[in-house]
Amino acid sequence: MADFDTKARKARLRLALAGAVAVAALVGGGVLALSLLDSDDSAGQPDAKTPSSAAPSTSQSSTAAPSQVFTPAEAPRVPILKPRTNAEGIGTGFPPTALGATSAAVTYWEDLDLLDDVIARKQWTAIAAKDSPATIDQGVTEVRKVREGVGLPPSGGNPDGLTFATSVKAALVRSLDKSGDVIDVWMVYDRYATIRDKGADENPLRDEVTNLILKWDGTDWKVTTEAQYTAKVKGPRAYDPASKYAWAEGWRVVSDG
Template sequence: MSDFDSKARRARLRLTLVGVAAAAVLTAGGVLGVMVLNADDDLKQNPPKAAPSAPPSSGSSKPSVVEEFTPATAPSIPRLKPKSSTEGIGTGFEHSALGATSAAISYWEDLDLLDDVIARKQWTAIAATDSPGTIDKGVTEVRKVREGVGLPPSGATPDGITFSTNVKAALVRSLETSGDVVDVWMVFDRYATIRDKGADDNPLKDEVTNLILKWDGTDWKVTTERRYAARVKYPRTYDPDSKYAWAEGWRAVANG
């Protein structure tokens, strides 16, 4: 999706939501467009590169790994379950690349999108202790969404609205040789269900975001420290049928 298309879509979703909110019935569109932390603002200026339509030239006649797999045909990423739960968000993931990926997916799917009080508790549970700004950034995004749809900046989610986020692909990269700081990119869909109105008929699809996670000795924690954010590299656009997306590191998520 081009930057122009993305902006136009978000504007349309925001206007739809504001219009309905004015009628005292909150719908999903603009709320579901929230992107927290690292990826959103940077992606607007540095969108991921599209996959090339033809493979690069090669002097070898042997089939490469790139030619054999796509995210759709390769084994998917299994999801590890959290060992504990804090403020409605899963915690307690193993010290491994799969543990970090599972943590990022779980966090992104469980974060509250409209209740800033709950959001603060959740971000406090998953943010690195040496990155307190991570908590404030997460809560600020929730409050921006609330204000954008005509709600006071702080308060509970209006009655009758539930959200679901489905991460369907992920890509993980280490930002340190130790493997204790990783950057996890995710492709997700987001839906809402509204009492008396049913399921969202205009969900957000194929949205992209990332979380930087740091091992703190007991669990994977989200960090927004500048020294790590500066090392983030934008991946090739995800396409489940692209061998180039697979070579880039994109993998489908089990049950995603």
């Protein structure tokens, strides 16, 4: 069996392939762009009196007029909302807005366990749509593929001394239906490995791209991989923080606020 450092490197590389549990095939289909410029300082959790069945808001903020041209690096950053609740170590509880969906996707992607299939099953169960049970199985399967790819048993906990951290840098959102209840969130992220007594990974994964399709279930945003939605997914223009075309496409830098 390879030594620990080699396994850590293989795990880092394998994770690049394992990330997109909910990434759909890049096929054609009309989609509606949603603004992510809902970055008013007053943005926060919904009022307690807001009906749980309320559709996500798709109104555009006045932060940037349509005639203005930015790059993602120049434009106002999108503040990621803090989760109101926690389930199985993953942040949950987001409002029924486009910003809420974006915040949910970023939080889920950063909180998901990458090597412990037991924890991963609990987490995916907490965030998967009830009518999309295959999402859970796909998530667990990807974790087990990672484990096998680095010489670990297919099922088990995280190797002692090896941890990973995911950091989402930018996001792009699109509605997949007219109601705004189903939103496709694309993300650009970095992923770092940390090895005990050896420090952080000197060659982390950078600028990886994935997406999650989120469905409002009346109480929270849930991940779905239903074919009726994945068939509508269209891959966006490549992210570049210095590109006005990437900004026009809808890419926005995200911030923890």
